[in-house]
Amino acid sequence: MSAPAASPPVTDPTLARLSLNQRTTASWTLREAIDGCRAAGLSSIGVWREQLAEAGLDQAVGWLADAGLRVSTLCRGGFFTASDPAAIEAAHAENVRALDEAAAIGAATLCLVPGGLPSGDRDLPAARRRAAEAIERLVPHARRVGVSLGIEPMNPIYAADRGVVSTLGQALDIAEPYAVEEVGVVLDTFHVWWDPDLEAQIARAGRRIHSYQVCDWITPLPADTLLARGMMGDGHIDFATIGGWVRDAGYTGDIEVEIFNADVWATPGDEVLATLSARYRELIQPYA
Amino acid sequence: MSAPAASPPVTDPTLARLSLNQRTTASWTLREAIDGCRAAGLSSIGVWREQLAEAGLDQAVGWLADAGLRVSTLCRGGFFTASDPAAIEAAHAENVRALDEAAAIGAATLCLVPGGLPSGDRDLPAARRRAAEAIERLVPHARRVGVSLGIEPMNPIYAADRGVVSTLGQALDIAEPYAVEEVGVVLDTFHVWWDPDLEAQIARAGRRIHSYQVCDWITPLPADTLLARGMMGDGHIDFATIGGWVRDAGYTGDIEVEIFNADVWATPGDEVLATLSARYRELIQPYA
Numbered sequence: 001m002s003a004p005a006a007s008p009p010v011t012d013p014t015l016a017r018l019s020l021n022q023r024t025t026a027s028w029t030l031r032e033a034i035d036g037c038r039a040a041g042l043s044s045i046g047v048w049r050e051q052l053a054e055a056g057l058d059q060a061v062g063w064l065a066d067a068g069l070r071v072s073t074l075c076r077g078g079f080f081t082a083s084d085p086a087a088i089e090a091a092h093a094e095n096v097r098a099l100d101e102a103a104a105i106g107a108a109t110l111c112l113v114p115g116g117l118p119s120g121d122r123d124l125p126a127a128r129r130r131a132a133e134a135i136e137r138l139v140p141h142a143r144r145v146g147v148s149l150g151i152e153p154m155n156p157i158y159a160a161d162r163g164v165v166s167t168l169g170q171a172l173d174i175a176e177p178y179a180v181e182e183v184g185v186v187l188d189t190f191h192v193w194w195d196p197d198l199e200a201q202i203a204r205a206g207r208r209i210h211s212y213q214v215c216d217w218i219t220p221l222p223a224d225t226l227l228a229r230g231m232m233g234d235g236h237i238d239f240a241t242i243g244g245w246v247r248d249a250g251y252t253g254d255i256e257v258e259i260f261n262a263d264v265w266a267t268p269g270d271e272v273l274a275t276l277s278a279r280y281r282e283l284i285q286p287y288a
Numbered sequence: 289m290s291a292p293a294a295s296p297p298v299t300d301p302t303l304a305r306l307s308l309n310q311r312t313t314a315s316w317t318l319r320e321a322i323d324g325c326r327a328a329g330l331s332s333i334g335v336w337r338e339q340l341a342e343a344g345l346d347q348a349v350g351w352l353a354d355a356g357l358r359v360s361t362l363c364r365g366g367f368f369t370a371s372d373p374a375a376i377e378a379a380h381a382e383n384v385r386a387l388d389e390a391a392a393i394g395a396a397t398l399c400l401v402p403g404g405l406p407s408g409d410r411d412l413p414a415a416r417r418r419a420a421e422a423i424e425r426l427v428p429h430a431r432r433v434g435v436s437l438g439i440e441p442m443n444p445i446y447a448a449d450r451g452v453v454s455t456l457g458q459a460l461d462i463a464e465p466y467a468v469e470e471v472g473v474v475l476d477t478f479h480v481w482w483d484p485d486l487e488a489q490i491a492r493a494g495r496r497i498h499s500y501q502v503c504d505w506i507t508p509l510p511a512d513t514l515l516a517r518g519m520m521g522d523g524h525i526d527f528a529t530i531g532g533w534v535r536d537a538g539y540t541g542d543i544e545v546e547i548f549n550a551d552v553w554a555t556p557g558d559e560v561l562a563t564l565s566a567r568y569r570e571l572i573q574p575y576a
Contacts, residue, residue, distance in 0.1 A: 117524055122524055123526060124482070124526065156444050156445070156482040157509070161507045161508075169484075170484045194444040195454070196455060217448055236405055236410055236448040238410040
């Protein structure tokens with residue numbers, strides 16, 4: 001938390017592709033997260049819209065530029081499975097704003113969390129169709145501002161209430177009608193590690209992998225499923241194998257660590273960064 | 289809890305295919321569950337090995353015959369993903385015993401819960417291969433005693449610690465080398481409802497559906513993921529659509545209600561049976 005904004009960042013070559021997704025240090029403001037990344041030798045950050053709004057867009061743009069940090073993704077757009085027309089329009093407008101913000105801070109990709117079933121609605125195929133339609137409608141604006149749409153397939157644990165796109169294959173089915181640089185996928189190990197078809201789908205994805213995010217699947221699963229993710233190495237995911245598949249698919253971008261976990265959030269941010277950097281060097285970087 | 293064992297069961301034609309999986313009334317002994325089914329007008333039961341052992345096999349055989357109940361399944365075999373040879377042998381022997389018990393009580397199918405990753409082991413594909421090998425080895429004994437093996441694909445939420453077979457398609461890949469009446473699948477809505485490929489895989493399954501089990505996916509998910517299942521109608525699953533697919537696949541067997549849920553377990557069994565019978569009439573039977 002100490003590096004002044006004007007000094008050159010002290011980057012570590014083994015961490016060259018490591019990006020701190022802000023959600024991992026949820027208690028930090030954007031300013032604190034930027035300083036934390038610099039102090040820890042990181043050169044990339046995944047920014048969240050909530051903290052971006054707190055900081056103010058213009059100020060954030062200046063901070064990020066001064067710090068010399070890449071912005072790996074902006075999190076997050078999406079939540080466009082509503083069925084009533086007014087809510088559909090509101091979600092579209094919100095995603096347009098998110099794309100504009102992503103362009104302003106230089107994020108290559110806007111992460112799209114599709115959203116769940118509307119209250120009382122049990123028609124999962126229809127919600128999936130609405131997600132695909134909403135993405136189709138966003139493509140022209142995304143193209144205009146030069147930000148890619150990254151569809152994030154989500155673990156089936158969230159199919160009802162958060163993300164109706166449940167597999168990488170399904171996300172690619174939605175993405176493939178569009179240019180590879182315009183619509184891709186956000187691949188998060190927590191969401192996809194269990195998929196028996198994962199190797200084939202990662203190979204199919206190729207350059208459509210617009211973001212690779214890592215965290216672990218831990219058991220017993222914490223009581224709040226939204227905060228159920230673990231630090232790499234604390235759970236059951238084989239990062240070497242999955243990381244190798246992602247590498248072989250041609251992915252050379254940043255690798256974000258995104259951990260939603262109450263214990264991680266209760267730990268001082270610089271300690272979290274020290275731990276995740278060590279785990280990244282041991283479990284992720286050698287296979288990337 | 290009142291019908292004496294010797295009286296003819298009072299069955300209800302709208303409940304003709306409804307089976308009480310004993311796990312739904314976890315506090316009941318087998319004797320109580322048999323009496324509960326008769327009092328509620330059910331003619332089928334899914335038996336658990338723990339309660340069967342308590343009752344004693346010979347006594348249970350007599351009770352079930354006297355009550356005139358069909359045994360839709362015996363739950364459960366499986367848990368054969370261990371990697372060390374002694375544990376593999378022990379699991380095989382235990383599954384042979386389970387098949388013998390299933391034959392003795394007249395259960396058509398032994399439900400197989402594959403098991404999770406061994407402690408500290410992150411090789412999911414290898415665990416899946418061991419599950420397939422263990423099933424291959426069980427087939428001759430299953431054939432000999434006339435009980436089918438029902439592979440239960442499990443929601444990915446359990447991939448690490450309970451069931452490495454995560455999709456219906458994957459279960460069918462394991463089953464298809466064998467005769468359709470010898471190795472099939474146990475289709476539980478809780479485990480498969482989210483699958484984008486579900487309609488196609490149910491059609492592919494056809495007569496390999498050896499058991500159809502129903503319960504709901506509720507949110508927020510209860511803190512203990514093993515007790516996270518809801519009563520049909522309390523959650524997000526579209527039973528009409530999935531039930532129609534199962535019907536169209538040719539399934540005419542019993543439909544088990546299997547609910548692991550602390551609140552359900554704290555409710556008197558006869559109240560649980562009254563509720564599930566009403567929900568079955570409303571949400572399941574019309575589409576079966």
